[in-house]
Amino acid sequence: MKILRPTVSRCLSRSFQPIICLILFCATVPLYGEPREPAEVKAKIRALEKEMAVALVETDVETLLRLWAEDFMVNNPGNTVLSNRAQVMERVHAGIIQYESFAQNIEEIRVYENIVMVMGEETVLPSDGAPGAGQLLKRRFTNIWMRKDDTWILTARHANVIPPRPAPSGP
Numbered sequence: 001m002k003i004l005r006p007t008v009s010r011c012l013s014r015s016f017q018p019i020i021c022l023i024l025f026c027a028t029v030p031l032y033g034e035p036r037e038p039a040e041v042k043a044k045i046r047a048l049e050k051e052m053a054v055a056l057v058e059t060d061v062e063t064l065l066r067l068w069a070e071d072f073m074v075n076n077p078g079n080t081v082l083s084n085r086a087q088v089m090e091r092v093h094a095g096i097i098q099y100e101s102f103a104q105n106i107e108e109i110r111v112y113e114n115i116v117m118v119m120g121e122e123t124v125l126p127s128d129g130a131p132g133a134g135q136l137l138k139r140r141f142t143n144i145w146m147r148k149d150d151t152w153i154l155t156a157r158h159a160n161v162i163p164p165r166p167a168p169s170g171p
Contacts (some may be wrong), residue, residue, distance in 0.1 A: 042109045045116050045145055048152055053102045069146065075158040077139060078131065093129065098127040104141075105166050114147040122159070138162045 049066060056064035065085070072085040082088050091097045107120040119142050126132040144156040 006055070028051050038111060041111050041116060044152060045109055045118060046106065048145070048151060048154075049104060049106065049143070052154065053104060057099050059098060061089070061092065063087070064092065068150075072154060073156045077137075077159050077161045085162070095129045096131065098130045100125040100127050116152070117147040118143040118145070121162075132161075 002095075052062065052067050054060070068085045068088065070085050071083075072088060074082040074088055076082060083090070088097070102122065102124050104122045105120050106118055108118070110117045114162065120140075122139050122141050124137050124139065126135070126137065128134070139159045139161050141157065141159040143154055145152045146155040
């Protein structure tokens with residue numbers, strides 16, 4: 001009768017197989033952007049969103065420069081893309097981006113490592129001289145914040161005006 005002695009490689013491969021599979025699985029989770037929901041990050045982003053809304057109403061350029069990344073990109077309600085903060089600030093200085101009021105209803109905040117996505121609805125009242133002045137506008141928005149050097153900065157934004165619903169016709 002021949003006795004088979006298990007080789008070291010055979011024993012290692014069988015006993016470590018579940019561990020190796022677990023390590024490989026865990027290593028791939030961050031690659032797919034598994035969302036995290038830390039309350040402290042969400043609270044910080046909510047505070048920054050409020051700070052930005054106040055800065056927009058008060059035309060607080062210093063705060064906007066601090067909150068917006070230099071490469072801040074905006075797909076704006078005027079159906080154009082602004083590809084950096086300087087272009088956005090030109091519109092602030094020209095009075096195109098200027099509000100009497102700016103209110104947000106944040107519907108969802110999703111945290112991914114160093115990126116946070118914020119989505120919801122905002123209601124704005126553009127100031128005199130700005131497009132839509134005197135009209136209360138409802139918009140859908142998406143803001144993307146990124147943590148750079150332990151500071152959250154707004155990196156990208158999309159906003160579009162929700163068209164008013166047509167009045168019902170007929171009797």
